[in-house]
Amino acid sequence: MTATLPLEAETAAHRTERIPVAILGATGSVGQRFVQLLENHPWFRVHEVVASDRSAGKTFKEAADWRLESLVPEETAGLTVKSLDAELESRLLFSGLDSSVAGEAEDDYSNRGCAVISNSRNHRMAADVPLLIPEINAEHIDALETQKQRRAGGGYIVTNPNCSVMGLAIALAPLHKIFGVEAVHVTTMQAISGAGYAGVASYAILDNVIPYIGGGEEEKIEAEPRKILGDWKNGKFEDAPMTISAQVNRVPVIDGHLMTISARLQHKASLDAIREALESFTGEPQRLGLPSAPKHPIHYIDSTDRPQPRLDRDRDRGMAVTAGRLRKCPILDFRLVALVHNTIRGAAGAAILNAELLKARNLL
Numbered sequence: 448m449t450a451t452l453p454l455e456a457e458t459a460a461h462r463t464e465r466i467p468v469a470i471l472g473a474t475g476s477v478g479q480r481f482v483q484l485l486e487n488h489p490w491f492r493v494h495e496v497v498a499s500d501r502s503a504g505k506t507f508k509e510a511a512d513w514r515l516e517s518l519v520p521e522e523t524a525g526l527t528v529k530s531l532d533a534e535l536e537s538r539l540l541f542s543g544l545d546s547s548v549a550g551e552a553e554d555d556y557s558n559r560g561c562a563v564i565s566n567s568r569n570h571r572m573a574a575d576v577p578l579l580i581p582e583i584n585a586e587h588i589d590a591l592e593t594q595k596q597r598r599a600g601g602g603y604i605v606t607n608p609n610c611s612v613m614g615l616a617i618a619l620a621p622l623h624k625i626f627g628v629e630a631v632h633v634t635t636m637q638a639i640s641g642a643g644y645a646g647v648a649s650y651a652i653l654d655n656v657i658p659y660i661g662g663g664e665e666e667k668i669e670a671e672p673r674k675i676l677g678d679w680k681n682g683k684f685e686d687a688p689m690t691i692s693a694q695v696n697r698v699p700v701i702d703g704h705l706m707t708i709s710a711r712l713q714h715k716a717s718l719d720a721i722r723e724a725l726e727s728f729t730g731e732p733q734r735l736g737l738p739s740a741p742k743h744p745i746h747y748i749d750s751t752d753r754p755q756p757r758l759d760r761d762r763d764r765g766m767a768v769t770a771g772r773l774r775k776c777p778i779l780d781f782r783l784v785a786l787v788h789n790t791i792r793g794a795a796g797a798a799i800l801n802a803e804l805l806k807a808r809n810l811l
């Protein structure tokens with residue numbers, strides 16, 4: 448199949464021969480979203496599910512404490528959960544593994560010839576691993592040629608960013624492209640699903656805000672957008688030359704990371720020009736009509752009190768970033784508020800969109 452086929456023809460041709468995929472970490476927060484989003488996916492079908500020894504040997508339905516609003520998809524419910532050392536039949540793996548095991552396991556599978564599309568932090572900043580957001584840096588896929596050279600089986604790893612970085616990078620991308628973003632201050636209010644099911648005790652988060660998130664959250668938010676918004680040039684990633692200062696908070700919201708952003712631009716711009724850049728932003732997934740692509744990567748809302756997690760996180764099936772409250776900043780140039788659904792656009796949905804781009808480019 449080629450990327451030039453019209454989407455409808457492409458979809459019809461593959462409805463009967465969907466690519467079998469495995470989900471690593473299928474029982475977790477992100478893993479369950481993969482299972483949900485892949486039900487009825489036109490190009491991929493869940494063939495294998497993998498989790499820890501606690502879950503291995505049980506059916507998916509027995510092993511996963513299912514917490515999503517839809518029912519467990521029938522095609523996955525009866526699959527037997529495999530352990531990480533199992534031989535897999537699938538060549539395309541979606542990973543929502545805990546980062547304590549993701550590094551080694553993802554390396555292992557990609558060295559055995561698999562395409563691993565990962566959510567974990569372990570390989571994001573590696574010198575030949577794309578930190579991919581198809582609307583922003585589809586050309587970073589070229590790094591796979593370099594990566595494949597060091598992998599015996601010709602497999603590879605592609606990653607998507609930290610869930611807050613997804614909202615921040617998408618909001619900044621059109622502005623960086625047109626005006627150049629020099630400096631950013633961002634404060635996040637992050638949902639509890641971002642910590643995994645067992646992540647934050649209800650006694651700690653109810654009636655509370657916790658001004659700290661472990662695992663180097665602030666450092667990730669300060670580093671990852673620079674790689675995403677940078678270039679792949681002469682066999683190397685070159686970071687975008689911007690400084691980012693991040694402060695993070697865990698708040699008692701189930702899904703949806705909200706963030707307030709202030710930024711300084713290299714070329715000064717009016718608020719109207721900034722808004723126009725946000726609203727007209729579009730990229731490769733929209734051009735190719737990829738199945739999981741949002742119609743618009745950024746939706747701007749005019750109301751003075753939006754975006755809000757409960758009201759705005761599911762816009763465009765959870766795949767769009769919602770922005771609002773654009774105004775001048777008395778310290779930097781402008782400020783705004785952005786919202787991203789952390790387990791859909793910030794995790795499983797992002798990885799599926801990455802795989803769709805790889806398929807459209809004949810890389811699967």
Ligand SMILES: NC(=O)c1ccc[n+]([C@@H]2O[C@H](COP(=O)([O-])OP(=O)(O)OC[C@H]3O[C@@H](n4cnc5c(N)ncnc54)[C@H](OP(=O)(O)O)[C@@H]3O)[C@@H](O)[C@H]2O)c1
Pocket residue numbers: 471472473474475476477478497498499500501502503531543544545546548549566567568608609610640641642643644645789790793794
């Ligand atoms: N949640 C988010 O919003 C989000 C967003 C972006 C990225 N991420 C990243 O995605 C990954 C998964 O996050 P999560 O929130 O889904 O975590 P989670 O709910 O804790 O799920 C972790 C998954 O990893 C499996 N696992 C744990 N230890 C294992 C082991 N020793 N061997 C094999 N499998 C093991 C678990 O299986 P069992 O159920 O059998 O223990 C479970 O399926 C993390 O790396 C996280 O940083 C999360």
